[in-house]
Amino acid sequence: MSTDAAGLGRGRAVAFALPALVLIGTFLIFPAIWTIYLGLTDYRLTGAAAADPRLVGAGNYATALGDERFRDSVWLTAQFVLGSAIIGQAGLGFALAWIMRDRRGPVRRVVEALVLLSWILPGSVVAFLWIALLDRDGGTLNALLGTPGAAWLLDHPMLSIIVFNTWRGTAFSMMLYSAALENVPPSHLETARLAGASALQQLRDVVLPRIKGHVLTNVLLTSLWTFNDFTPFLITAGGPEGRSEILPVYVYNVALRDGRLGFGAAVSLLILAINLVFALAYLRLLRDRREVPG
Amino acid sequence: GEEGITLTITANAISGGKNAAGAEWIKQWVIPRFEAAQKAAGHEVRVLFQPNGVGDEQYKTKVALDLKSRTGADVIDLDGIWVGEFAQAGYLKPLTELGGTAVETWEGWKQIPQAVQGLGIFEGKKYGLPQGTDGRVLYYNRELFGRAGLPEPWQPRSWQEILDAGAALKRLPGVTPIQINAGTAMGEATTMQGALPLLAGTGTEIYTGGRWAGSSQAVKDVLEFYRQIYSGGLGDPKLQQEAKGRDKSFAEFADGRIGILAEGDYFWRSVIDPKTGVAPMAERDRVVGYARIPARRPGAGVRGQDFVSLSGGAVRVLNPFSKHPRQAWELLSFMHSAEAVKAELAGAARVTSRSDVNAEVLAADPMLRFVSEEILPITVYRPGLAVYPQVSAALQEATADIVSGRPVQEAAAAYRAKVEGLVGGSGNVAD
Amino acid sequence: MNLVGHVLGRIASAVLLAVVAAFFALPMLWLASAPFDAHPSITVSLPEFTLDNFRAILDNPYALGSIGNSIIQAGGAAALVVVLAALAAYALSRVRVPGRDALLYVLLLMSSVVTGTAAMVPIFELASRLDLVDTHLGVVLTVSGGLLPAAIFILKDFMDATPTSYEESARVFGASPLQILRHIVVPTVRPGLATIAVWAVANVWGGFLLQYILLRDPGKSPGSVVLYTLYTEGGQPDLSLISTFSLLYSLPVVLMYLFVSSRYGFRFHGGIKR
Amino acid sequence: MISVHGLTKVFPGGVRALDSLDLDIGEGEFFALLGPSGCGKTTLLRSIAGLETPTSGRIGIGGTDVTALAPGRRDVAMVFQDYALFPHMDVAANIAYPLRIKKTPRARREARAAEVADRLSLTGLLGRRPGQLSGGQQQRVALARAIACRPRVFLFDEPLSNLDARLRLEARTFLKRLQDELGVTTVFVTHDQGEALALAHRIAVMDAGRIAQIGTPAEIFHRPATTFVASFIGSTPMNLLPGTVGDGVLHVAGAALPAPGDLPEGEPIVYGVRPEYTDLSATRREDGFPGEVAVLENLGTASLVTLQGPDHLVQAVVGEGHEPAVGTAAWAVPRRGRALVYHDGRLAGQA
Amino acid sequence: MISVHGLTKVFPGGVRALDSLDLDIGEGEFFALLGPSGCGKTTLLRSIAGLETPTSGRIGIGGTDVTALAPGRRDVAMVFQDYALFPHMDVAANIAYPLRIKKTPRARREARAAEVADRLSLTGLLGRRPGQLSGGQQQRVALARAIACRPRVFLFDEPLSNLDARLRLEARTFLKRLQDELGVTTVFVTHDQGEALALAHRIAVMDAGRIAQIGTPAEIFHRPATTFVASFIGSTPMNLLPGTVGDGVLHVAGAALPAPGDLPEGEPIVYGVRPEYTDLSATRREDGFPGEVAVLENLGTASLVTLQGPDHLVQAVVGEGHEPAVGTAAWAVPRRGRALVYHDGRLAGQA
């Protein structure tokens, strides 16, 4: 007999989780460990190093950390994550959830449908849509703004992909925050209103403390996904001159275009490490929250 | 023994998409005829075609992964530039090791000029059969030349004459005088149509005698030429940065908005062809002129030439892990027979690897005859080594630097530093 | 509530929503106009109306079939992910296993890296040793491995939020754990399962590189791979084909969205709670 | 102090929660709103607070029309059913929150919070978070927060319903004393009639968005104006039995009872008598409702007896030691002058 | 029928929810578990159901030891406080669920569900979802589901606490009748003493994981064994005043009262008397507690008067029409024989 609600018990719980764990183990952990090994070699897809890769130890890591392009790429990725995941997706997603929290009817349905469509349309299609939108000559945006010839993707590549990714991923945050806001007791908001609190004061004093957990989940997942999002490659290909070469694009260029798989694997692990730092920072914040019993 | 053999061909071609004609040729012509011929000879052979329709890098990756795991098609299409790195990785073996004596005695060798055979040769061994080759020229718009008061036909003899023509064209409103590919967005097109022909025009090759060109005067001269174009208002720097810049340059040329464009003969055949081109020019034959790419100064080119060019091309190789290498060779050589090559062209004109076919099919197209007769003798091929793509990328980055206004000296130094890193130290870099 | 302020607030939020709707709709306009345009360009314009593009795409030997393949692969992966993630999330939500949360985080982090380019060689070699190259199953299994951690992570939040008294009640009546899962838990978290299914489909639907590398027979290629073949020899996009195919190729996910949102509604729980 | 005129609230879905409601509440009054779930009590309270925009009608507080005023500017304080304490703030910060919003200097508001906390015996808890408090303590913190900003009006929405039965009784007495001392006008929503009777100066019984009766607890208890109010008030439900008038006598559930004057002959009426005013007789009585003892419920100092008649149920309260045995026959006899007769649902006389 | 021996439950966090508890419940008994929040009532009920694994001790049902048996095999039915109706099944499916698990053929279980629904007047609701039912209806569906599988034991965890005050009273009578008719052994958890008194054959009052007293409602009400039970039972809280014994007389809050025999001299005692057994006198009385009338609460047929003494509060219930004015002086006189004297927290005598 067991103490959990469904009477699963450890044994059956393991049996329930096992199929997923086996699949994850085979198609995730195993390749991951292999990738770690590759990261220690000078393995290439072709050439002499493909036939006979040499162990280079931490050499790839040293090379990456010493590579200006890698460091630039880290910095661009930080901008990308901060701009599109944290400010863009989480910010806009929250704003939408907040505005629509007590709205019903067609307006909400249309806005939600559009936001969700941007999320579920296939990446390759979406890339075309944005290239068409931002094109220098025939782009719809230039036609609309009356700025023919404005080369958005060239003059503001980061801004373009940040706006793009905001467009692309806001749906997830919007849904999550909509659910979160339903958990904020209306009586708390109303207590603040009765005390005369402004909308901003209500957000600060009532809403944010309440949905901190959701904010953390959201920021964690969206930054993780944004960190590893390859779709911007389809729009700017990392250009011009690497000015939008975020880490996934960097890895793609290194591993696929240049065929340096060992080095690419090492960089992937560095990305993992950076992600880990992010996650730990979030969890740290979370632990701070947990010291406050709710 | 040979009952029920299956052979597979793969290529980056697919019906209804990329290189559709090539795919159709394999499916409609090669497979039925080869199967019939084998049947006639008493062999039961089935041939399958595995089409692809993706970017070159992805195709290359897939083929490499297949070969790495000792699987894959028996006859494989490859870019000639990949032969070296594939061979080094053990993904390819010399044809003679696979096809046996039949290889040596194949009738086709006699028809393929030695220079063109080089496409499939690595370290002196033949790994593949070249499918065809091409050459780079300067295209110019005769109408614009006329309006700018420039002579015509036009054949510049030095870089300066190109710049002069550009200066004249600059006076026409809405016209970009010169488009020489630069920057990383253009990818290999920058190296093929820009940096390497120019480098050849200074008498240097990117890789000679086991060493890679560094920040030599030659490289600086090339970069200086770029600088003169892009900071002198003769080229459109934006075009060099867009992801789809090359396509756009095609469209602009077809539109009469570019004066001079360095491109391969592919541009003539497939881009501005009045009927089948992607950016068709109805008056191509009347409006578009072409000229050889001059050396920096007369006589300053490689081998002391006045004019230079660069060539590339695809090859077909045998899979070293094929279960039926001899039959695969039969299939491969069948695909390179004069009859097959002619069928592949399907009436179109293109510079093939076979002289006998060229003589026949190029008769009607003066431009391609020009390439075959005037350009191929002076052309240069790229080194088929694994690091070449990265050196090429470094070169592209150097041109990108110039386009975005960085001084020649700095761009050259940065390029040299990168190359040293790539090729394993300064010992492998010239100057 | 202050009446004037109320009205002003309503107007402001309506304007903002309109701007947001326009922002999200703008890029999609092209998809609505180009497929019907006899000469599509990248500019959105009133189309010179024609259905020829559709005829042309139907002539493509792989186009329609590829959408079927996408449905098989995305549907298969979504089904697998939903079933396995639901089982695992339920177990993890209900039984305290030491290190459970740390494990989930580590898997989540790994999943993002392993779906990247660098792990291509290991994944390909693995698939080729398991004889999964050029099979739908290979694609389904490899993408599922990458999607499962996040799916478990999100679904666990749903499971945590359902009251345990339902399960206890069923248990007192003698229901087995599997019966409880089938009769009680699955129906109550159905919106969550639907959301995860849509998320999984959307993720697989657009995936290109992995699918391309794992498949040989173009008759098995999904739409994302076929979309890339719609280029001309020179690597130029064939806009009439691409726009039309994009529309057809997007249609199933749009229909799925409409179905799911009308049937279950998109609903998220969430928030890392313990 | 509070005057409500023609207040109507129709929710977007079409629910008419308040239906042209009029109400006047005096200065310093402790006023209870009583009624079944969904009758509009909360809506009325929230409209007074300004949290709902009325569809039509006017609301005045202290002589000024506040209908269009924002809630924060009406000078009212509200205590919600769930207390709405902010979980991330400690007790002191919770109490001082309204003052913080009003930009009272920190020292002043801390002093004030301490003073209020002292009055409600919360001093030892100032540093705790709401999650670390018992239900009764949470309720007092919510009260303290409402008191801290010294509003003109208190609005309480079922502040006791989350407490357990024992605590509820204590909190009731506490609340009553506090209001007596502070003398602040208080509107108090409840669906527990015992609470309303015990606490209020006056009670409004609501039904479907309208007011069924307003009066002092005694008026409401002893002379409920309608059968609805009658059925609602009382710690045990009033017996309400259908009958007819004939020859000046009421014929109700097998009993013949004296009728009050001026009832039309032959009309159907409803006869109401509280179990507390119903005596049990073990012998047959003309003026008693016959039945068999079906259920016995212990009320502590008394017992509630349920008689099952041929087609009616009657309840009576009997004192300690007088409980009949279950299954025996008995007659329930209404005490003289304590019964109420309703005609057309409205009070028609006392008998 | 149910026997619990030495039952101890320590939760992983270290909370000792049950502390070596013994209990025997007879066949067909309606047994109430009463106690303040957190005393372990739910834990005991869940242990009987098998939803908690006891740390030590044994549980028997109908003579067999079920301590290690899975909940589904104990033949008990439980109604949860939140009813736990499955939201995605209609009423019929909910009621039939236990039979579906027991693999009863579809036709049989539908018939049985309809029969049970009829008995609980749910027939018209069979096609509805729980979300479309009122609280009272939901409660009846939960009962019907429990009844449908004809278990040996019913376990109810505060089944009335989610109903509003009015419904609760009706449901109480309904539940009592139902149990009388079915005669199934029933264990009923509540923290409302009124409910326990009204419904149960016997009551166990729990305190901190132990049983403070077991007895019939009358025993518990009239002779609470400890001050804890005394303070917990009664619809108005019992007056419990500290005092001392001296010269055979009790000195309590300014009054001198006769002491019961055998109390040690000079010891501190607690004097308990219910407000219902306390009379008010407007004139000074030696045996009365002096005070000033501080609060008046209307109880309907009576009023509760709170007297504020120099350092004590005393409450008394006065009949209609006898309410004193607030602020006047009065003396609260315990009725003879109704007062209880506690020494060391345990009942020491009656006075």
Ligand SMILES: Nc1ncnc2c1ncn2[C@@H]1O[C@H](COP(=O)(O)OP(=O)(O)OP(=O)(O)O)[C@@H](O)[C@H]1O
């Ligand atoms: N925001 C809303 N939208 C639509 N209908 C509502 C809303 N709020 C309340 N109602 C409806 O208005 C009516 C009155 O609701 P109200 O909350 O005032 O009742 P109440 O008397 O407070 O009931 P309870 O005792 O259950 O709290 C109900 O029928 C309710 O369903």
Ligand SMILES: Nc1ncnc2c1ncn2[C@@H]1O[C@H](COP(=O)(O)OP(=O)(O)OP(=O)(O)O)[C@@H](O)[C@H]1O
């Ligand atoms: N799963 C658990 N883990 C740890 N402690 C628990 C758990 N369940 C209950 N407790 C603790 O055990 C004690 C008894 O809890 P129980 O739920 O039995 O009380 P109760 O008498 O039913 O109270 P209430 O009237 O509030 O329902 C409480 O202190 C409670 O905090």
Ligand SMILES: [Mg+2]
């Ligand atoms: Mg309410």
Ligand SMILES: [Mg+2]
């Ligand atoms: Mg409990």
